């Protein structure tokens with residue numbers, strides 16, 4: 001198999017298995033286990049190609065670097081942790097969202113990003129209250 005195809009398959013597989021959307025450096029770190037000597041330029045090239053084939057989609061959080069996820073997950077949303085800046089999947093959706101639009105407006109689609117603290121960050125801040133004042 002051609003090396004670029006192999007690299008692309010490895011990157012697609014990483015995104016299939018990922019529990020959340022990943023940034024290119026995160027994709028590189030995970031795909032490097034399957035494809036040694038993988039470079040970040042190759043990751044970007046593979047991502048462009050996979051996007052063109054509609055196998056992956058971009059997850060854009062305002063002010064954040066673009067992340068990527070597989071296109072096979074269907075309609076869902078994301079939770080952004082303000083502390084660790086990780087993105088989590090939110091599988092739930094509300095059919096009531098279309099009712100938010102003014103009368104006579106037809107809603108075709110929507111995007112939701114929930115912002116807050118993930119369970120990890122809540123625990124960390126709770127058990128180490130002095131974590132922010134590193135004065136040693």
Ligand SMILES: [Zn+2]
Pocket residue numbers: 081082083084085086117118119120121
């Ligand atoms: Zn967090």
Ligand SMILES: [Zn+2]
Pocket residue numbers: 075076077092093094110112
């Ligand atoms: Zn939705």
